Amino acid sequence: MRGRRLATRTKGSTRPSLITVAALCSLALVTWPVAADLDPAIQADLHLVQAEDFIKQKNYAAAQEAMKKILALQEKHDLNIPAEFHFKYAQVLDLAGHYEEAVAAVTEYLKIAGRGGSHYREALSLLHTATQRLQAPAVAEQFRDCAACPEMVVVPAGSYVMGSPSSEEGRYDHEGPQHRVTISESFAVGAYEVTFEEWDACVSAGGCGGYGPDDGGSGRGRRPVINVNWDDVQRFVAWLRIETGEPYRLLSEAEWEYVARAGTTTARYWGETESGQCRHANGADQTAKKALDGRTVASCDDGHAPMAPTGTYVANNYGLYDLLGNVWEWVEDCANDSYRGAPVDGSAWESGKCSSRVIRGGSWFDEPRSLRSASREWGDTTGYRGADVGFRVARTLTP
Numbered sequence: 001m002r003g004r005r006l007a008t009r010t011k012g013s014t015r016p017s018l019i020t021v022a023a024l025c026s027l028a029l030v031t032w033p034v035a036a037d038l039d040p041a042i043q044a045d046l047h048l049v050q051a052e053d054f055i056k057q058k059n060y061a062a063a064q065e066a067m068k069k070i071l072a073l074q075e076k077h078d079l080n081i082p083a084e085f086h087f088k089y090a091q092v093l094d095l096a097g098h099y100e101e102a103v104a105a106v107t108e109y110l111k112i113a114g115r116g117g118s119h120y121r122e123a124l125s126l127l128h129t130a131t132q133r134l135q136a137p138a139v140a141e142q143f144r145d146c147a148a149c150p151e152m153v154v155v156p157a158g159s160y161v162m163g164s165p166s167s168e169e170g171r172y173d174h175e176g177p178q179h180r181v182t183i184s185e186s187f188a189v190g191a192y193e194v195t196f197e198e199w200d201a202c203v204s205a206g207g208c209g210g211y212g213p214d215d216g217g218s219g220r221g222r223r224p225v226i227n228v229n230w231d232d233v234q235r236f237v238a239w240l241r242i243e244t245g246e247p248y249r250l251l252s253e254a255e256w257e258y259v260a261r262a263g264t265t266t267a268r269y270w271g272e273t274e275s276g277q278c279r280h281a282n283g284a285d286q287t288a289k290k291a292l293d294g295r296t297v298a299s300c301d302d303g304h305a306p307m308a309p310t311g312t313y314v315a316n317n318y319g320l321y322d323l324l325g326n327v328w329e330w331v332e333d334c335a336n337d338s339y340r341g342a343p344v345d346g347s348a349w350e351s352g353k354c355s356s357r358v359i360r361g362g363s364w365f366d367e368p369r370s371l372r373s374a375s376r377e378w379g380d381t382t383g384y385r386g387a388d389v390g391f392r393v394a395r396t397l398t399p
């Protein structure tokens with residue numbers, strides 16, 4: 001179990017932890033109070049100005065709130081609200097994903113404006129798409145495509161800032177520069193790291209090249225599979241594709257960090273610092289201290305020296321377990337020692353040092369510094385089978 005192996009590793013400087021200015025700015029809503037002693041029609045106009053500002057910022061939830069205030073004023077003071085307002089409101093509701101209310105608002109527009117309304121065609125189209133979305137069978141939040149398949153969680157499309165700020169304690173330079181990534185389609189990701197149980201099912205079914213990785217004495221079952229290199233894990237993914245007929249694959253590195261962060265901007269998905277690690281992740285801790293002589297360990301005790309059964313610790317906001325800690329996770333991307341030139345659409349980076357591929361999240365073997373959402377290393381695709389490296393799968397959701 002001893003002996004670290006990974007290829008390139010850039011040492012970064014340790015700096016004090018600060019909440020970034022960007023993070024603080026993103027919390028500030030551009031809003032101002034509307035004086036209640038103004039004429040109600042003027043109040044409504046002011047709320048509309050605010051709503052339009054929020055729409056420009058693509059903050060549809062805030063725009064919706066501002067527009068709701070206009071409707072409340074209308075009800076209270078019997079204001080005359082132009083038909084166009086209901087159309088704009090329907091657009092905002094649609095963009096915010098509130099399809100039922102969007103249908104109601106666009107219907108209201110059509111009632112008032114009739115066929116002569118200036119947004120007539122767009123309104124029909126919006127009514128059509130919002131109704132379709134309402135009637136579409138809800139995508140299961142969680143699913144399993146076969147009895148032996150990994151349990152999958154559907155995560156939403158979205159946008160986030162990838163990489164760590166220079167102020168983040170324990171960061172390495174290869175975690176930058178920070179850049180915005182936009183993922184335009186929802187997709188599915190394994191709730192857990194792939195387990196020995198799942199790997200052994202692949203081997204029993206004639207897949208995975210018949211390779212049965214050693215568990216290093218930790219036990220198999222629901223513990224994450226280890227001692228698998230990048231080529232090995234591609235064979236597991238290929239078996240899942242054949243078994244289910246569905247487009248299984250590894251996560252791209254950008255998708256991995258997106259699902260790890262699950263909307264958070266702190267260094268870990270439970271907070272900025274190591275504090276609380278032992279509730280959320282299996283890292284090198286007090287239990288591991290004796291086995292891992294000389295390693296830097298967390299000050300708390302998570303109860304497991306090598307791998308813990310998957311799902312032992314608290315999930316992140318997307319209901320995903322062990323993204324940080326337990327085992328490192330192979331992703332699709334080639335090794336690159338910075339994000340300069342990285343894709344920004346969530347796809348895998350298929351150029352660079354492709355004989356090495358990226359691993360993410362840190363492991364039971366690692367000090368707290370490695371258990372951060374931005375932490376990354378890489379290893380040789382064919383040569384490297386590590387006692388603390390496994391993977392999790394992803395699936396494209398086709399319509």
Ligand SMILES: [Ca+2]
Nearest residue numbers: 282283285304
């Ligand atoms: Ca541990």
Ligand SMILES: [Ca+2]
Nearest residue numbers: 322323325327
């Ligand atoms: Ca992990």
